[in-house]
Amino acid sequence: MSIKEIATQLKLSVSTVSRALNDYPDISPSTKKRVLNEASRQGYQLKGVDTAHWVQTKKVITAIIPSQEAQYLDPILSKVLAGTREALQAANYLLQVASIDTGSKELSEFERLVKSGDHDGFLLLRTRVNDPKVHRLLKLNVPFVCYGRTENASKFAWLDLDNHQVGQLSLNRLYEQGHRHIGVVSVNERYFFAQQRLLGIQAAAQERSLSIPTNHYLKVGFDEEEAYVACAEFLLRQPHISALICLTNTSARSAALAAMRINNNDHNVEIVGCDTPLDELNASMGITGIQQAPPQQIGKQLADMMLARIKGKPVNDLQVVLSPGVVTSGFS
Structure with a gap:
C-alpha cells in the first residue's frame, strides 16, 4: 500500500x-x-x-490455485481462504490469491511469481499427485504449506482430510441403506484428494463384494452449470442408478438438482456429497454430507501452520490429517 x-x-x-x-x-x-x-x-x-x-515490509502470503478453477472457486474453498485471511491479518500479514496455469507454462509462470520476491510464504491449494510446484519450492527452500498432499508428503508441511476414509464412509453409508446400483461423480484424478477418495470407494466396494462398472463413473470439472448438464445426461443414460457419490461439494449440488428435475417422485436418487459440511447441507435438495471441521476453522489452522513454518518449525511437526466424521443425513 x-x-x-x-x-x-x-x-x-x-x-x-x-x-x-x-x-x-x-x-x-x-x-x-x-x-x-x-x-x-x-x-x-x-x-x-x-x-x-x-x-x-513484505509480510505477504500467497495462496496458489489452478487457473482453470479461479473462475469457479467453490464456496467451501472460499470459506477456507476467508479463515486464512482473517488469521493472517491478526498477525499483520496480507493474503493474496494467485492463479497459475496447469499447462505447459505452469512451472515457468510459477517460478516467475516466486522469484518476484513479494512473498514470505506460499499456500498451495488442490495439490496434484505429482505437483511440480511442491518440488520447486522445496528446491528453492521457500516456506510453504499445502492444503492437501502429494504422493511423497514427508518433506513438507500440509493439512489434509483423510480422503481415503471419506470414500469408504460414502460407499458404506449407501450400501447399508440398501443401494447396489451406485454411481460416482469424480473430478480429474491428478488431484490427490480425488485419487484418494476414489481409492477409498473402490476399497469399500471390494470389501462388500460390490462391483461398480466403468460406465457408472462420471468425470466433471468445477463449473457447477457444466456439471449439472453432465449429471443430467448421465442419469438419463443410467436410469437404474439409485445413488451417487460426488467427490466435490459443487458436483453434489449439481447432481442433486439434476436428479430432482429428471426423476419421478417414485425414483429418488440418493446423493452423497464428499466435502460437504453440515452448514452446506440443503434441506430442499436432500444431499447427504460428510462432517468435517468448519471451512473457516481449517483456514485458520492453515494460517497458523504457515506462520509456524516461517518461524522455522520443522515440517514433521506440521503434517496434520483431519478425520472425517460419520456421514450425516440430509433432510430429504
Missing part, C-alpha cells in the same frame, strides 16, 4: 500522511496516531532512527 492509498483509506491528503509519517510538528498528535496505526497495520516499518523513512 502506498502513501496515497493510506491517505485515501483515512480520508486525508497525501501531504498530511507524508508529514505525519515524518513527524512534522504541524500535524496534530491524534492525526499522527491514526496515520502511524494504519501504516503499521499495512506492514510499514521505520527504516533508520535518524532518517525517519518508512518502508513497507
